[in-house]
Amino acid sequence: MVRRWRDVTRGWDPAMLALAGLMAVMTVVSLGGLVLDDRLLGGQPIWAKPLKFSISIALYALTWAWLNSLITRAPRLTRWGSRIVMALLLLEMVAIVGQVVRGRASHFNNETLFDNWVFRIMGAAITGAWIVTLVLTVLISRSEVSDRASRAAVRLGPAISLYGMAVAYLMAVPTAEQVDRMQAGQRPSMIGAHAVGVPDGGPGLPLLGWSTTGGDLRIPHFIGLHALQALPLLAIALTALAVRWPVLRDELVRLRLV
Template identity: 40%
Template sequence: MPADLSPAPHVVRRPHRPLLLMVALMALLLVVSAVGMVVDDRVLLGAPVWGKPLKFAVSFIVYGLTLAWLLTLPHKAPRWTWWVATLFVVTGVVDVGIVVIQAARGTFSHFNEANDPFNDIIQSIFSMGVQGLLLANLVLAAILVFQRIGDRATAWAIRAGMALVIAGIGLGLLIPLRSEAVWTVKDAAGHSIPLNAQHNVGVPDGGPGLPLTGWSTVGGDLRIPHFAGLHGLQIMLAVALLLRFLAARVTRLHDERTRVALVIVAAVGYSGLLALVTWQALRGQSLIHPDGLTLGVLALLIAATTAAGWAVLAAAARREPRSLTAVSPG
């Protein structure tokens, strides 16, 4: 067996330099996009042309830093994860680069069916980049979820988080899959551009939206579950790290089994929330205007997750006397 397939718990691996370079480029893009939103008054479907590059920059910074930290933890097949993460970097930079190019041109990066040679090339490269990102995440998930990285709670957080990332990618694919026809809109210069998909449900794209995100406030928006799934990894890791921090202060969290169980409860609860916002979007309902049915399901989800968490803590409390008796003198 090759030496790199065995974890080395005592070794802290160097940060993945291509990922850190990508993060640095995205930080630069964040600044450029923020300036662009101030000095460039062009809009696409009512949103600033530099809004999408800014959102992509933030998302890739968060995900890139998370992945770079994750790959410093001792794990099996580090050469594989290094090269797959590098594939993620290359395809991510290419795709975001296309988003920037199209924003500078005042036109659409996604689902653009404009009949001109340059756009045909751009869309072909963009499509290959999306496939590369999907492949990279799938391979990383396949490598990381079947091994223990860090303590057991962290390992379960990684497994759940990577599963949520894949779910988020899949939910993003709902946008083109559910679209039935090409529709025509105006770009920033007033040219008619055919698009082959819409992310809104029940209302056309481009209506009133939330600040920064642009998520529809008058209808369903499939970008919401896509976003929630993609960043589930950060949520799960945050839960595991918070539990580890609290373990030094809360007796019931000393037992690793308790922290693992709470991570699993959080993962199931977050998965339920992801399903709920997906269902809400598909029903053509705005995130900030839920009806009674949505609120009722949300209340049940919160109650069930809270009850499961309390049950885990109660079980930990029942184990405490036996643990104390086992270590007491005499």
């Protein structure tokens, strides 16, 4: 199985593969935390956030490890971009796990100056990763993929994922209540929120934590972000199904479905 995996990933971006491997390990650690650590944070198991982020980053890294192998122009820029993203996302995970160990929220935390700076550093790391991902998206959009459906998928998937990533910035906008407290000279414990129309920490979906009583910005964030995987997988699936379904052998049909 190891040899088969090496054959499949030969030529893929090594930095992104390394990041995916580290996040796979972090996923196992987070699962162990869910079992062994019964602490709650914001109404959810405290290790739920590291678990979600490690899985999401692993999928991101694995997808870009493959996409980067398709980039034919600016190979040096691609390699350096991957290394920078790897470093920034590792910094993000160190901050998240560090706050979990301390029993503190990582996102929006304004309880102390230290907590505030942790969130600022996380924001800077994600901003840097977004900018580099934008560069990689431009490079992959200029890659030469013969099949039009696949070409559309590897162009649209990363582009939509950038919009999904950008939704996170809306979460960092202070709520009306937080603005009122700051204008009154008080220090809110949180600046920003996931939920819309209801307070954070209310009833939510198990593990995901998405609000079941109001809006939640994590939903469009999730959908947009993982278009990065969904569209290329759809193109691959349509190509595979074309063997059995003749209608899918038409490249234009597959392109329209993507």
